């Protein structure tokens with residue numbers, strides 16, 4: 001029955017005559033101008049979260065670009081004083097193409113190829129976060145070839161299981177990421193990297209998982225690696241990302257500032273003297289955006305459920321089908337309306353798993369042709385999107401001060417055949 005909790009909307013959201021405005025723009029007008037589906041981002045919201053991260057962890061805190069990346073986003077995070085965490089050659093390429101200087105980039109990845117490492121080393125990235133002994137060997141090989149000695153951190157697996165979905169939990173001993181602390185491979189890697197002439201080892205890193213609400217676990221991981229760093233007199237530790245955000249009515253999450261305080265307190269207690277940095281992704285981008293869809297079909301199956309089909313689906317938001325993630329849904333034409341009707345919002349893909357909102361609530365007067373929105377779609381939606389069923393990827397629109405601009409255009413049918421040879 002409840003109306004949409006407006007705390008899930010981007011910071012600049014306002015309701016004018018019942019209609020949602022973001023960044024001073026009517027969302028219904030945006031649907032006409034840019035079509036649907038479309039990702040609408042509140043630019044100031046993104047900037048303010050970047051500033052909050054810089055305040056919490058200092059300049060050089062890195063935005064994890066995997067959450068949401070395009071040229072405009074790369075520039076925005078850089079302009080706000082952040083570094084950028086890039087986890088593949090592709091993310092590295094997009095960040096460099098956007099004009100972000102290489103020395104503001106942190107290169108991640110659990111299986112970086114020689115080519116990706118060469119791109120990073122030759123560009124002169126700020127840090128490479130080394131994930132395996134094979135990677136140390138590849139860095140030896142690159143050093144022999146180029147003579148360059150990159151500054152590195154080692155990614156450690158602290159043996160802490162974050163309370164989150166198994167698919168995004170990375171700090172436990174059984175993990176493809178990092179050097180295990182419990183197994184002794186962390187100490188062995190530190191020894192090897194310290195004595196190698198091919199890298200300059202500055203510190204260590206841990207990322208225990210994503211969509212974590214319990215900042216205590218994030219603090220604990222920080223103190224585990226902080227203690228190791230202190231023992232080795234390292235100058236830097238990175239506590240990764242992982243701070244959760246609320247997606248639905250009953251969820252609450254700590255702020256970036258609160259996360260920073262918990263991490264700092266845990267490190268202070270452990271006597272850590274190293275510089276502490278972090279890599280937030282979701283907490284910067286998720287709540288900044290909503291996705292707009294048009295309702296195309298309503299199927300009422302008496303005694304079973306009502307399906308509301310929209311013009312996007314698992315190709316613009318695969319999170320419900322991958323992780324069972326929940327979302328809210330509402331009608332921007334009547335944001336404050338009660339939502340007495342239980343529906344399942346589905347997309348236009350050819351499978352039953354193509355669900356956007358399994359347990360959605362909508363106003364009673366929902367009709368075909370309505371613009372329907374899902375909030376908190378700014379992270380891991382656009383970035384994890386696909387062209388399944390050759391559905392066109394939606395545009396990304398930045399709004400602010402009453403102006404709207406597409407920063408990524410909608411795909412065209414021509415784009416779909418452009419790679420054919």
Ligand code: LLP
Nearest residue numbers: 064207210211241242243279280281282380
């Ligand atoms: N640093 C590292 C090394 C990471 O692997 C990640 C996320 C982050 C930072 C940023 O984490 P965040 O602050 O965004 O939680 N696709 C999943 C999330 C995957 C996260 C992967 N790594 C989802 O949609 O929930």
